[in-house]
Every structure is written in structure tokens, then in C-alpha cells.
Amino acid sequence: MSVRIVATDNVLFNDNKKKRPVMKKFYDYIIVGSGASGGALSYFLSRSGAKVLMLEAGKRYAADTFSSNEMHANSRLMWGGGTEMNTEADQIFLRGKVVGGGTIINQCLLDRFDDVAYNDWRTQSGVGFHDLSTMNRHYDEVESHLSLYTMQKQDWNGNAELYAKAFDNLGLEHSPLRRGQSNCNNDNDCIVCLGGCSRKSKQSTLETFIPKAEKEGLTLISEFEVAEVIHGESFVTVQGNHKGEATTYYGRKCIIASGAVGTTKLLLKSQLQKKLPALGKNFHCHPQWMTLAFFNDTVDSHKGFFQTLKSSDPRFRQWGFKLENVFAGPIALALLKQGYGGDHQQFMQRLRNMACIEVAVRDQDPGEISLNNAGKVVIKKPLSDGDRQRANHGNRLVNDMFNSLGAYEVMTSPMRIGLxxxxxxxxxxxAATSVVNEGFEVHGMKNIYIADSSTFPNAPGVNPMLTILALAHRASETILAEAGQRTTASRTTQKTASKEKTS
Ligand SMILES: Cc1cc2nc3c(=O)[nH]c(=O)nc-3n(C[C@H](O)[C@H](O)[C@H](O)COP(=O)(O)OP(=O)(O)OC[C@H]3O[C@@H](n4cnc5c(N)ncnc54)[C@H](O)[C@@H]3O)c2cc1C
Structure with a gap:
């Protein structure tokens, strides 16, 4: 295939089958992935007036078509149907494959990082903007596009009541969680919203940044899996497969926003490992262990607001783990219990009497992502002694908490989960120890950028989504400034805003 640039907006190339030249769209920016990073970038870049194309491997669902069936949610919305594991098969990884990415299947708990996280990042990365006072401006900007709700005491369900009491018993501080949501009712059953929010309430990028970007002219193609990204001095070639058909797009710049595993996989598939020796290294996942406790009274942890409290006692930061006030759907719960038959049935029959607290470890020892000979992702993430000690400490504490509440049985699942x-x-x-520079450019490739969760230097020990959105905003400013484009709202956005003010 010969490529000839005929104008800044279009690429002319020979279609070998039809033996005649075909005009193909040439974009200013091609974004690969529509999750937290891609979704936010799509808006910040589109509102500058730039021509933006977003390619997403997963399907696009209208809110009222999300299934409340847990099995359908896993198989339709996640890579590998939610069954991806590490090489030792003792750690499961969940990642979204859908328009909106991880923000469709997550809980949308939105926290700013603290100084502890940024100081550790800066020490490892040497990046100056890894600093809370610098990042606050970006948090302010992304939060201005979201509806945020801080949980109230009246939102506590049975599981939260027990969590709060257990913390009080052991003299530990807890505080309310903040969530991205707009219109959840008091009587909501938001556990099913982990399979996509049918109320249009959860602040996924599908409900927030992507529709705004589309108003600004974004072209979004779903069910397009990008296979390779080829860097050129004046443009980038993006090749992939759309519903079985090989397709190629061209962009002045390409921003890969496919998540930690997806972005790494794409660069590995694009044969960039030799140029980028740190590619695939430094993988973290905040490994989590769920402990279930059984009470004679009904708890109904699956009802009402799903998560309302967090472990805010400063000692948790020193200990290197946090305790999540969380539960899970019946399929996930069934997987936590080893064994089968009558024993397993008896376990599931007590679902309404179960409470749950989860330990999420701030893992210090990284894993590694690579590809096998068949081009499939392989994730090495053994548990180091230090991370195991932190997990054991957390699990002992959770056991003490449930015992202090009078639970008649407590069970910690051996399976760890990476979200x-x-x-x-x-x-x-x-460039020897990292893949992108401070301007979010891949080292040595000025037309390819990355600003998603794959760029994290180490595990922050804090929910990552809000920071991924904030990093996307910072990256959009850098990318637009480099191209000499506006970084503020387009005339369309400004017109709408002034109409809203005057009406
Ligand atoms: C169950 C669960 C609960 C969570 N709860 C929270 C929470 O409450 N708060 C929080 O802060 N975080 C939470 N997270 C984590 C959070 O959702 C992720 O950290 C975040 O979504 C990552 O953003 P990202 O942009 O890096 O990648 P993603 O959001 O994963 O987006 C990547 C997108 O790229 C697409 N993609 C990948 N490869 C390709 C390709 N080759 N071609 C085209 N498209 C591709 C994927 O399909 C996906 O849509 C949770 C995660 C899970 C799984």
C-alpha cells in the first residue's frame, strides 16, 4: 500500500482491490480506548476544534440495555469475560471492554491523591508535576464536569452499619466515601451498577465526557480493536480490525488510552520493546482479599447503597493497606468459596447473613506484562514477602473486627482480585527506566502520547480514576499547546454556556 499525503486533511492511497485511489479521513488526533483517560481526552481535545477519532474495542450500550444479570455483565463488558489471571493463577484481573472502559464496571469512588502518593511518585519518576498543589488545578477542572455525591449516614446499609461499629470497637477512624453519581434514589440497588448503570447516574465517561465530546464533533467507532500503531515523523498509522474487517486510519498524533494492560499490549504488539526497555515493567494492581463474616441476624449487604465508608485513619497509610466497605454479586461470591456440593450450597444459602470487608494492599513489588508466542498477554504478579505481610496484617485486623461484632464464622478468601x-x-x-516523558510523549516518538493508568510509576494506595481524568486534562493541555491549538472550550461550548447563563 503506497501512502501519499495530498492535503493536511486527507490521505490518498491506492485501493489494491478496486484499482483506484480512495480518500481516507485523516484526523488531528486518534485516541485508542474510551475509558477514564480516553473519554476525558476525547472531550478536552475535541473542544479545541480539532478533528478527533476514538477507536474502542468494546461495544457501545445505551444505559437501559445494560443487563442486570451478573453473568451477562461479566461476559459482555470485560476482557476475557472477567477471567484474566496472573501466571500463578492466584490473582484475577478485571478490566472493562466497552465504550466507557473501566468507568462502566467500576464503583466510581472519586478521591484526589494525597501528598504520600505524590511524594512517592515524584521520588520514583522525577516528574515535577507529581505534586498535589500542581495537580489540584486539573482535579478542579475534571470535577467541574462531574456530579459528585458524599455519602450520608442515612445511606448506610446493614454492611456499612457493621463496618462503622467494627471500626469504633477497634478505635479506628472511618469517613464517608465520595462517589460520581447524579440521581441515585435512596432505595437504589446499586450493586447491579457494576454491570453498567441503567439510571444514567454513575459518572462513567459514557455519561459525562464522551457525549460532550460528540457534541464537539468527536467520531467514535466502537468494536474496533487496534492491532498496531506505527509512528511516523509527520503522522501515525493506526491499524486494526472493525467487525472482522482490517482497517487503517491516520492521525497527526495518536494517544493510546487502552489502560495498563491494553496500552502495554499494544506497544508490545507494535514491536517497540527494543526501543523501550522499560515497556511492560512496573505493573501494580492493589491486590484485594475479601473476608466474609456470618451473623445470625439478616445483614442484606447486597441492598441499598453498595459502598458508603472508607478507612481514613492515618495509620492505614503507614500500614500500607486500606479496608473497603464492599460486597459482591452472587457469582463473584460463589467463586470466593473453595469446594462444591452441599457445603457450597449451604454457604450461598446464607447470603443474606453475610457482611464483608476487603483488604486492598498498596503493593510495593511490581509485576510485569509481556506477550507469549501467540501474541497473548501474560501477567507475572507473584506476591512478594512484603506485600504478603501487609495483606496478612490487614486480614488479621478484619478478623478481629468481625469477632468483636460477634460473627459466628469468618472466612477470608484465598483468591486475590486486581481492579x-x-x-x-x-x-x-x-528512557531506560520509563516509557513516556514528562510531556506524555513516548520516548523517541513525538507523535504518540500516553496518559492513562499505564503511566503510574507505582501503586498510590488511593482509588485511581479521578487522577487518571486529571492526568488526561494535563496531557490535553500539553498536546494542544504543542500543536498551537486552543486549550479552552470551543466556541460551541462557550455559546451554550453563555445561553445557559442568560436563560
Ligand atoms: C470492578 C471495578 C471497580 C472499580 N472501582 C473503582 C472506583 O470505585 N474508583 C476508582 O478510582 N477506580 C475504580 N476502578 C478502577 C478504574 O475503573 C480504572 O483504574 C480506570 O478505569 C482505568 O482507566 P484507563 O483509562 O487507564 O483504562 P480503562 O478505563 O480500562 O479504558 C481502556 C479502554 O481501552 C480499550 N482498549 C484496550 N485495548 C484496546 C485496543 N487494542 N483497541 C481499542 N480499544 C482498546 C478497552 O476496551 C477499554 O475500554 C475499578 C475497577 C473495577 C474493574
């Missing part, structure tokens, strides 16, 4: 997937394309100043 916050981070690293693989770490940001930093040194």
Missing part, C-alpha cells in the same frame, strides 16, 4: 491495574508504560525522565 486497579497500573503501570507497564511508566512516566519518567530516563
Amino acid at each position: 486497579h491495574l497500573m503501570g507497564g508504560c511508566t512516566i519518567g525522565q530516563n
Whole structure:
């Protein structure tokens, strides 16, 4: 295939089958992935007036078509149907494959990082803006596009009541969680919203940044899996597969926003490992262990607001783990219990009497993402002694908490879960130990950018989504400034805003 640039807006190339030249769209920016990073970037870039194309491997669902069946949610909305594991098969990883990415299947708990997280990031990356006072401006901007709700005491369900009492018993501080949601009712059953929010309330990028970007002219193609990204001095070639058909797009710049595993996989598939020796390294996942406790009284942890409290006692930061006030759907719960038959049935029959607290470890020892000979992702994430000690400490504490409440049985599941997937394309100043530079450019490739969870230098120990959105905003400013484009709202947005003010 010969490529000839005929104008800044279009690429002319020979269609070998039809033996005649075909005009193909040439975009200012191509974004690969529509999750937290891609969704936010799509808006911030589109509102500058730039031509933006977003390619997403997953399907697009209208809110009222999300299934409340847990099995359908897992198989339709996650890579590998929610069954991806590490090489030892003792750690499961969940990642979204749908328009909205992880923000469709997550809880949308939105926290700013603290100084502890940024100081550790800065020490490792050497990146100056890894600093709370610098990042606050970006948090302010992204929060201005979201509806945020801080949980109230009247929102506590039975599981939260027990969590609060257990913390009081052991003299530990807890505080309310803040969530991105707009119109959840008091009587909501928001556990099903982990399979997509049918109320249009959860602040996924599908409900927030993506529709705004589309108003500004974004082109979004779903069910398009990008296979390779080829860097050129004046444009980038993006090749992939759309519903079985090989397709190629061209962009002045490409921003890869496919998540820690997806972005790393794409660069590995694009044969960039030799140029980028740190590619795939530094993978973290905040490994989590769920402990279930059984009470004679009904708890109904699956009803009402799903998560309302967090472990805010400063000692948790020193200990290197946090305790989540959480529960799970019946399929996930069934997987936590080893064994089968009558014993397993008796376990599930007590679902209404179960409470749950989860330990999420701030893992210090990284894993590694690579590809096998068949091009499939392989994730090495063994549990180091230090991380195991932190997990054991947390699980002992949770056992003490439930015992203090009079639970008649307490069970910690041996299976660990990874929901916050981070690293693989770490940001930093040194090309030998990182993949992207302080300006979010892939080292040595001025037309390819990354600002998603793959750039995290280490595990922050804090919910990552809000910071991924904030990093996307910072990256959009850098990218637009480099191209000499506006970084503020387009005329369309400004017109709408002034109409809203005057009406
Ligand atoms: C069950 C669960 C609960 C969570 N709860 C919270 C929470 O409460 N708060 C919080 O802060 N975080 C939470 N998280 C984590 C959070 O959702 C992620 O950290 C975040 O979504 C990552 O953002 P990202 O942009 O890096 O990647 P993602 O959001 O994963 O987006 C990547 C997108 O790229 C697409 N993609 C990948 N490869 C390709 C390709 N080759 N071609 C085209 N598209 C591709 C994927 O399909 C996906 O849509 C949770 C995660 C899970 C799984």
C-alpha cells in the first residue's frame, strides 16, 4: 500500500482491490480506548476544534440495555469475560471492554491523591508535576464536569452499619466515601451498577465526557480493536480490525488510552520493546482479599447503597493497606468459596447473613506484562514477602473486627482480585527506566502520547480514576499547546454556556 499525503486533511492511497485511489479521513488526533483517560481526552481535545477519532474495542450500550444479570455483565463488558489471571493463577484481573472502559464496571469512588502518593511518585519518576498543589488545578477542572455525591449516614446499609461499629470497637477512624453519581434514589440497588448503570447516574465517561465530546464533533467507532500503531515523523498509522474487517486510519498524533494492560499490549504488539526497555515493567494492581463474616441476624449487604465508608485513619497509610466497605454479586461470591456440593450450597444459602470487608494492599513489588508466542498477554504478579505481610496484617485486623461484632464464622478468601491495574508504560525522565516523558510523549516518538493508568510509576494506595481524568486534562493541555491549538472550550461550548447563563 503506497501512502501519499495530498492535503493536511486527507490521505490518498491506492485501493489494491478496486484499482483506484480512495480518500481516507485523516484526523488531528486518534485516541485508542474510551475509558477514564480516553473519554476525558476525547472531550478536552475535541473542544479545541480539532478533528478527533476514538477507536474502542468494546461495544457501545445505551444505559437501559445494560443487563442486570451478573453473568451477562461479566461476559459482555470485560476482557476475557472477567477471567484474566496472573501466571500463578492466584490473582484475577478485571478490566472493562466497552465504550466507557473501566468507568462502566467500576464503583466510581472519586478521591484526589494525597501528598504520600505524590511524594512517592515524584521520588520514583522525577516528574515535577507529581505534586498535589500542581495537580489540584486539573482535579478542579475534571470535577467541574462531574456530579459528585458524599455519602450520608442515612445511606448506610446493614454492611456499612457493621463496618462503622467494627471500626469504633477497634478505635479506628472511618469517613464517608465520595462517589460520581447524579440521581441515585435512596432505595437504589446499586450493586447491579457494576454491570453498567441503567439510571444514567454513575459518572462513567459514557455519561459525562464522551457525549460532550460528540457534541464537539468527536467520531467514535466502537468494536474496533487496534492491532498496531506505527509512528511516523509527520503522522501515525493506526491499524486494526472493525467487525472482522482490517482497517487503517491516520492521525497527526495518536494517544493510546487502552489502560495498563491494553496500552502495554499494544506497544508490545507494535514491536517497540527494543526501543523501550522499560515497556511492560512496573505493573501494580492493589491486590484485594475479601473476608466474609456470618451473623445470625439478616445483614442484606447486597441492598441499598453498595459502598458508603472508607478507612481514613492515618495509620492505614503507614500500614500500607486500606479496608473497603464492599460486597459482591452472587457469582463473584460463589467463586470466593473453595469446594462444591452441599457445603457450597449451604454457604450461598446464607447470603443474606453475610457482611464483608476487603483488604486492598498498596503493593510495593511490581509485576510485569509481556506477550507469549501467540501474541497473548501474560501477567507475572507473584506476591512478594512484603506485600504478603501487609495483606496478612490487614486480614488479621478484619478478623478481629468481625469477632468483636460477634460473627459466628469468618472466612477470608484465598483468591486475590486486581481492579486497579497500573503501570507497564511508566512516566519518567530516563528512557531506560520509563516509557513516556514528562510531556506524555513516548520516548523517541513525538507523535504518540500516553496518559492513562499505564503511566503510574507505582501503586498510590488511593482509588485511581479521578487522577487518571486529571492526568488526561494535563496531557490535553500539553498536546494542544504543542500543536498551537486552543486549550479552552470551543466556541460551541462557550455559546451554550453563555445561553445557559442568560436563560
Ligand atoms: C470492578 C471495578 C471497580 C472499580 N472501582 C473503582 C472506583 O470505585 N474508583 C476508582 O478510582 N477506580 C475504580 N476502578 C478502577 C478504574 O475503573 C480504572 O483504574 C480506570 O478505569 C482505568 O482507566 P484507563 O483509562 O487507564 O483504562 P480503562 O478505563 O480500562 O479504558 C481502556 C479502554 O481501552 C480499550 N482498549 C484496550 N485495548 C484496546 C485496543 N487494542 N483497541 C481499542 N480499544 C482498546 C478497552 O476496551 C477499554 O475500554 C475499578 C475497577 C473495577 C474493574
